[in-house]
Amino acid sequence: xxxxxxxxxxxxxxxxxxxxxxxxxxxxxxxxxxxxxxxxxxxxxxxxxxxxxxxxxxxxxxxxxxxxxxxxxxxxxxxxxxxxxxxxxxxxxxxxxxxxxxxxxxxxxxxxxxxxxxx
Amino acid sequence: xxxxxxxxxxxxxxxxxxxxxxxxxxxxxxxxxxxxxxxxxxxxxxxxxxxxxxxxxxxxxxxxxxxxxxxxxxxxxxxxxxxxxxxxxxxxxxxxxxxxxxxxxxxx
Numbered sequence: 353x354x355x356x357x358x359x360x361x362x363x364x365x366x367x368x369x370x371x372x373x374x375x376x377x378x379x380x381x382x383x384x385x386x387x388x389x390x391x392x393x394x395x396x397x398x399x400x401x402x403x404x405x406x407x408x409x410x411x412x413x414x415x416x417x418x419x420x421x422x423x424x425x426x427x428x429x430x431x432x433x434x435x436x437x438x439x440x441x442x443x444x445x446x447x448x449x450x451x452x453x454x455x456x457x458x459x460x461x462x463x464x465x466x467x468x469x470x471x
Numbered sequence: 472x473x474x475x476x477x478x479x480x481x482x483x484x485x486x487x488x489x490x491x492x493x494x495x496x497x498x499x500x501x502x503x504x505x506x507x508x509x510x511x512x513x514x515x516x517x518x519x520x521x522x523x524x525x526x527x528x529x530x531x532x533x534x535x536x537x538x539x540x541x542x543x544x545x546x547x548x549x550x551x552x553x554x555x556x557x558x559x560x561x562x563x564x565x566x567x568x569x570x571x572x573x574x575x576x577x578x579x
Contacts, residue, residue: 391570397516397559410566446515447502455563456522457506461515 354379356447356462364441364469370434374462376446381405381423383431385450387458388432402450403430410454412452430453442469473497475489475560475571476521483579490547494538502539504563510573519544527528531533552578 360372374386385408388400401411403421411419418435434441444466448458474497484490494505496560502523508516520536523543533548538554547554555578 364575396572397561397570399570412567448515451518455504457518457561457563458516459509459518459521459527463518464515 354449354460356449357466358445358447358462360467361466362466362468364437364467364470365471366438366469367436370437370441370467371393372432372445372465373429374431376428379449381428382425384452386423386430387450388447389446389448389458391446400432402454436446437469439469441467443467473500473562473569474565475562475569477560477571479574481575481577483577484550486550486552487579488550490550491556491575492545492558494543496541496562499540500562500564501545505538505543506561507536508549508559508561510559516559518542521524
């Protein structure tokens with residue numbers, strides 16, 4: 353059974369960069385599409401983007417100008433960088449694996465990590 | 472941009488009863504890309520249904536999905552105590568994933 357675990361700072365200052373990593377177990381990041389999703393009381397569940405080993409990435413247009421994702425096959429991890437954060441980026445951040453392809457939804461999720469943006 | 476509206480916001484039922492949850496899209500969408508999730512407090516969402524009516528691995532057959540066009544339904548045939556949670560629909564289209572705002576299923 354694939355397992356995903358998010359890690360990163362729980363507190364980020366406004367205008368700085370939020371950086372999170374997802375470590376994958378019992379699967380390879382060279383397979384499937386990998387995604388980041390966040391959840392906040394105000395905005396509910398919001399998809400951030402996905403990445404594939406082929407280099408294919410796709411980001412939510414509302415965040416595209418501030419987002420970058422990458423894969424590290426040597427560590428079996430993928431990462432999220434979100435630049436110029438504001439308090440509106442405070443949320444529970446999940447990493448997830450899509451079902452085969454990109455169309456059918458998020459079949460496996462990490463437990464989530466809370467990120468607070470505050471000075 | 473497609474907006475998914477779920478109803479009701481809260482549904483109060485008893486164990487053993489049938490639950491019917493609705494997800495309405497702001498315009499007609501392909502049912503191939505409609506999914507349902509269950510989220511319990513302190514947990515990540517769990518995929519229940521994909522392609523509108525296909526159960527994900529390990530999901531009990533009391534969960535079923537249906538619908539097409541703009542109207543989709545998640546049905547739980549006989550509620551078990553562990554089914555009380557928040558349910559979300561989600562659609563993929565135009566290279567974007569959109570979630571509904573959720574329906575809370577609570578014990579009456």
